[in-house]
Amino acid sequence: MSDISEDSTAAGPTQPSGGAGLSARQLQVRSIVQALGMLPVLFILAIAFHYLGDERFLTPQNLSIVAQQAAINTVLGAGMTFVILTGGIDLSVGSILAASAMSALIFSLLPGWGMLGIPAALLTGLGFGLINGSLIAFGKLPPFIVTLGSLTAVRGLARLMGNDATIFNPDLPFAFIGNAAITIAPGVRVPVLAVIAIVVILISWYVLRRTVLGIWIYAVGGNPAAARLSGIKVWRILLFVYSVSGMLAGLGGVMSAARLFAANGLQLGQSYELDAIAAVILGGTSFVGGIGSIWGTLIGALIIAVLSNGLTLVGVSDIWQFIVKGLVIIGAVALDRVRLQGSART
C-alpha cells in the first residue's frame, strides 16, 4: 500500500539494483488493482442483470434507484472504513442511525424550526460516536464489546425516543435530501442521496490520503505500539474515527428519515452494520487494520446494492436471493484472491 503514491516517476535516489522491494510503480498498480479489484465483479453483475432482467437494469431510472439504495450503506461504510483501518470495528452504526433518524424527525416537527432536524441527527450520531470512542480510547475496552453494548443500548434509547412508535412527518422540511435529484447533464439526474454519498467518499479520501491525520490512522492500524512510541496520540485517533463513524451514522439517519418521512426506533437500521462491514471488507480493507482504501468501500457498497436490486429485478425469489447473495459475496473475494495471487509475504 503506497501511501503517498503519485510520483512514482521520480526514480528514487537509489537504483533498484538487484535486491530491493517492489518498485513504486508496481506497488501503485497493485494498490489500484486492489482498490478497483472488485470493479470487474460489479460490471459482470450489472451486465448479467441487464440481460437476465429484460434489459431493465442499465436504464437511467434503475441506475438512479441503485445509486439511491447504495447511498446510505456507502455513508456508513465510509465511517466503518476509518474504524476498521485502525483495527477496530463499529457494530453500533445501525442503532445510531435509528436514534439519529428519530432525532431528525422529532426536531423536524418543531413548527418553523424543522430544519433543525439535520443538525440534531448529526449531533446525536456524533454524541454516541464520542461515547464509543471514549470507552475505547480511554477505557481501553475492546471495540467489539463496546459497540456491541451500544448496538443494544442505543437501540433501546431509539425506541424510547419515539415511545416505541413510528414518528411520521409528511411535511418534512428536508425531504429533498431523500427524494430530489440534481440534473447534471441533459437527461442525467443524480439523486441527492447519491450526491451526499459521493461527497462523503471524496472527503474521506482526502482525509485519508492527503492529511497527516490520514497517515496517523493508517499508522495506528498498522502498529499501535509503534504509533505510540512515535509520539502519535493514539487515543485522539481512536476518538476521531469512532466519532466520524457515529456522525456518519447520524448522516445516514438524516438520509433515511428524508427518504422515508418517518422513523421507527425498533425496526430502522437493523443489521445495517453487517452490510457496512461487508462493503468495507469486499472493498479490500483488511480487518487487522492499516491496509485498505475508501474507493474499495464505495465499490463494495455498490456491489451489495446491485445484488439486491438486480435479483429483485430478475424476479429471483426471496429464498434464492439469500443463496445467490451469499455465494456472490464469497465468489467475489475468491475471484479477487485468484487475481492477486502470489503477492503475499510469508
Added chain:
Amino acid sequence: MSDISEDSTAAGPTQPSGGAGLSARQLQVRSIVQALGMLPVLFILAIAFHYLGDERFLTPQNLSIVAQQAAINTVLGAGMTFVILTGGIDLSVGSILAASAMSALIFSLLPGWGMLGIPAALLTGLGFGLINGSLIAFGKLPPFIVTLGSLTAVRGLARLMGNDATIFNPDLPFAFIGNAAITIAPGVRVPVLAVIAIVVILISWYVLRRTVLGIWIYAVGGNPAAARLSGIKVWRILLFVYSVSGMLAGLGGVMSAARLFAANGLQLGQSYELDAIAAVILGGTSFVGGIGSIWGTLIGALIIAVLSNGLTLVGVSDIWQFIVKGLVIIGAVALDRVRLQGSART
C-alpha cells in the same frame, strides 16, 4: 573474552534472576483470573436480580431455566472459541443452527427412524463447517467474508429445506434432549440441555489444554507464520476449527429442535452469532487470536443468559432491557479492565 562468563551462569539456569518474562505459574494465575474474571460480575448480577426480583432468582427452578437458556449459546460459544483462538470468526453459526434444526425435524418425521434426526443435524452442521473451513484454509479467503456469505446463503438453504414454512413434530423422538432433566442429587435436577453444554465445555477444555491439537490451535492464533515454519499444517487447524464450530452449531440445532418441537428456516437462530461472540469476548478471549480460555466462554454465556432471564424476572420492560443489557455488557468488560490494570507492555 569468556573469562567471567562461566560462573555467572552457574547461578542456575532456572533462576529468573532479575528479569525473565512472566513465569508460567504467574501466567496461569493471570489466565485463571482472566477466565474467572467475570465471575464476580456473574455473582453480582445474580444477587442483584435475586433481591430485586422478590427472591425468585436464586431458586433451583429458576437456575435450571437459566442453565437451559444458556445451554445453546454455550455450545455455539465453545465452537466460536476455537475459531476465535485461531484469529478467525464464524458469523454463520445462527444460520447453520437453523439449517441443522430443519434437518433434525425433517428426519425426525421419518416413521420409525426419527432418531436419525440427531446425526442428520450434526452432519448438516459439520458439512457447512467444512465448506467454511475449506474456503478459509485452502482459498485463503478472509473468515469474515466467507462466513458472512454463508450466513446469508445457508439461511436461504434453511428456508428452502422447509419450503419457507415451520416444520413441527409434536412427537419428536428426541424430545427428552430439550425437556428432560437429570436428578443428580435429591431435589437437584439438571436439564439435559445444560448437561450437554457442560460436556461440550469439558471436551473443549480437554482438547485445548491437554492435546497437541490444542497447542497448535493456540500457536496458529498467536503467530500463523511461526506455526507454518514449525511445520504445523495450518490449513488442517483451520479446517478443524471451522468444522467444530459448524458441528457444534449442528448440535445447537438439535437442542433447539428438541426444545421447541419445531424449526423455522428464517426465524430460528437470527443473530445468535452475536450472542456467541459476545460470550467468547466477555470471557476474555482475544479477537487477535491465541489468547483465551473455554471457561471464560462458559461464564460469558451465563452472564448473557442471567441478564435476559433476570431482567424479565424483575419485570423490566422490553425497551429498558435493551438499554440495561447494553450497559451491563460494557460495564462488565470495564470492570474487568480495571481489575487487570497494568499488566500489558505498550
Added chain:
Amino acid sequence: AKDLKSVGITVGSLGNPYFVTVGKGATEAAHAINPQAKVTVASADYDLNKQFTQIDNFIAAGVDMILVNAADPRAIAPAVKRAQAAGIVVIGVDVAAAGADATVQTNNTQAGEISCQFLADKIGHKGNVVIENGPQVSAVIDRVNGCKKVFSAYPDIKTLSSDQDGKGSRDGGMNVMQGYLTRFPDIAGVFAINDPQAIGSDLAAHQLNRTGIVITSVDGAPDIVAALKGPTMVQASASQDPFGMGKLAVQTGYEIMQGKKPADPMILMPSHLVTRENVGSYAGWTH
C-alpha cells in the same frame, strides 16, 4: 382490459409462515387471471428502508400491482404514492397502507377481542392474566388493544404484565413465559399475540409442571391445529385466513386495474375462533 403480467409483494417477514401463505394465495389468484403472471415475494424484515427499496425495485421491474404488508401503516405513504405515480395499483394486505388503492386485512382488534373473550370466559372472569406482547407492529398493537378492552370490562381480572416481547417466535415466547412463570406463582390465563408464542408458552409451562393455565392466541396457524388437538394448554386461536387474504387482495387489485373501485377501500376479513371443540372442522390456512 389491462393485462396482469407481474405482481410484486413485500411483506413484513417471510419467516412467518403466515406471510408465505399470503404469497401463495396471491400467486394462485394471479395465475388464475393470467397463468403466465410473474409473482415476486420479498421480505422487508420490518425495515421500512428495505421496504421502500423493494417497492422501488418493483417499480423498476415494471410490475402491474404491488401488495404491500406495510412495516408502518402511515409511513409507507410516500412509497405508495411513488408506485401509483408509475401507474401501479397498490393494495395493502394484513395492515393498512396509507394512500393505497385498497386494503385487505383481518380485523385484528376483533381477533384480539374474541380470543380474550374466550379466555375470560374460561377462567370465570376472574384471576391473573398475562398479555404476552410481540413486535410492535400495528396488527400486534390492535390485537393487544382488543384484548385489553375485553379484560378491562372485568374488574376481577388483573393483567399482571403486557410489556414483554416474545419476538413472535416459539423460543421467544418460551423464554418470556419461563420468566413469567417464575415471577408469578399464580397465572390463570395467557394471551399470546400469535400462535408460535402461544406454543412456546405452553412448552414452558409443561416443563415447569404448571397446569391449568388457559392460553389463547391469534392466527389459526397449522401448528396450532395440532396443539389444539393435543395435550396442551392452548385453548383457542382467533383464526386468520392468509390464503384468502392474498387471493382477495389480488382480485381486488385486478378489478381496480379494470377501473372497478371497491365501495369501501378498507376490506376487513372477520376472524373466527378456533377452539378445541371446533378444530376438527377448521379448514386451516391452505385452501
Added chain:
Amino acid sequence: MTLEPDPVPRLEMRGISKTFPGVKALNDVKLKAWGGEVLALMGENGAGKSTLMKILSGAYQADAGGTLLIDGKPVAITDPIAAKRHGISIIYQELALAPNLTVAENIYLGIEPSRRGQIDRPAMRTGCQAVLNRLGAPFTPDTVVSGMSIAEQQLVEIARALHTNSKILVLDEPTTALSSRETDRLFALVRQLRAEGIALIYISHRMAEVYELADRVSVLRDGSYVGTLTREELSAEALVKMMVGRDLSSFYTKTHDPHGSRGPVLLEVRGITDGGRRVRPCSLRLHQGEVLGIAGLVGSGRTELARLIYGADGKAGGEVILAGNSVAINAPEDALKVGLAYLTEDRKGLGLFLDLSCGTNINLGVIGSDARAGGILDRAAWRRRAARAFESLRIRAASPQVIVGSLSGGNQQKVLLSRWLEIGPKVLILDEPTRGVDIGAKSEIYRIIDELAKRDIGVIVISSELPEIIGVCDRVLVMREGQIAGEVGGPGGAPITQENIMAFGAGMAA
C-alpha cells in the same frame, strides 16, 4: 581445525534463483557446506542471505531450475517438514515464535511428545530444561514468550534449533541481540556441534565473530554468488571488497571531541525507577556532544531504563532534567516535545509500520510539524526528507514508495533510524542501533553518531556488542540487575576496555 577432504559436501546448492514479485532476490547462486565446518555466509543487507537460507529450510520455494543436494543426493524441500526430515534446522533472523505460548511449547512446536494425542508436558519440560541449561538461559520452560526481551526470545530460537538433532544447522544472525556472555555460550556450542560433525552455516555482520568461528566464508552480493574465502585467505580488506565491491576505510571514526572540553550537562536523570520491578533507582548525566554507552548483560534492564526515561512505560519515581529544567514526561509525545527521542531495539514489533512506505516511515515523526495549515500533508517536504534519508543512509530500495516490510532487515533499521534523525532531537537514545546492519551501513551509523555529537547532541547508545560500545562511546555505564553498577571512561575514569565493562556487568568489581 582442518577440513577433512571429503569429496561429497553435506550440502550443495546449485543454480538457485528466487524471484519475488518485482524483485530478483537470488540469481543462480551456488553454495557448498561440509560436515564438521562452520561456513560463514556474508553480504550486505539485502544481498539475499536470509532468502537463500529460507529456501533451504522450506519456508520459500526457489524458482524452477535449481538443485539441492544433501550428501550428494538431490532432494526436494517443499515445506518446513521436509527440511526437518532431511536434518535441516534453522534459526530465523526475524523471530518466529508464537508469543502467547511458553518457551517449552515453542521449542516443541510441531514435534510435541504425546501419547495418543495427549501431550506429555513433563517430557516437554525436562527436554526443554536440558537445552536451556546448555545455553545458560535465564528463564524457565514455563515462561511465556510475550513477556520476554528480544534477547531472551532469540535464546529461545536458538534453543529450538539446537534441541533437534540436525545434520545442517543454519544460524541467521543469532547474536544480534545477545551480549557477550550468551554469545560466548553460543560459540562454545557451535564449536561443539562442529566437532560432532554437523555442517553449520553462520550468517553475521560482525567481523569479529566470523574471524573467530568461520572455516570458510562465502559471499553474496546483490543476489549473486561472489566467491568463497578459506580461513587462510580471510582478511578484512578482501572480505569487504567482495561484499561491497569497493574499499571501506576506517570503521570507528571519532572526530568529535571525546571529553577534552566537556559541554554542559544536557540530560540528567535522577533516581528513575519503575518501582523496582525491572529498574531500581538509576541516575545518570549526559553532557552536550557526548556519546554515552550503556552496557550490560541481557535482561539487565537497559531497555527498560531507556523506556522509562522516554515515557514509554509509567515510572514510579524519579526526575528527568533537560538542559537544567525539570520536564514532566508521561508519554512518548511529551519526550519528543522536549527533544528527547528513543530508537527501539524491536524494530518490527515496536518501531516500523511494515505496511506503510519507507518514505512515510521516515517522515512519521515530522509530518505533523511539516504539515500545512489544517493538517494537510506537505508532500514536497515528504519527498525531500525521504530522498535525503535514502541518500545519506544508503537505503537500498527502489524508491521511498516501497513498503518497508519488503526490505531486508538492515535496510529496515536504516529507515527507522532516519525517522529519529529527521526530527532533530537534542538527546537521542539508540537501543541496539546496529542490530542486523551490514558493515557498510554500520560504519555509516557510527559516522552519524559522531556527527550528532559534533552538533552538540547528546547520544546514548545501548548495545550488546562490546566492540561497538568501545568504539563509539566516550563514557560507558554498566547496568546489572536493574541498577547502574559502574562507570568506565570519561575524564579520569578507568579506560573503556572489555575487561572493565564485563567486570561491572557480571558483578565482579566492587
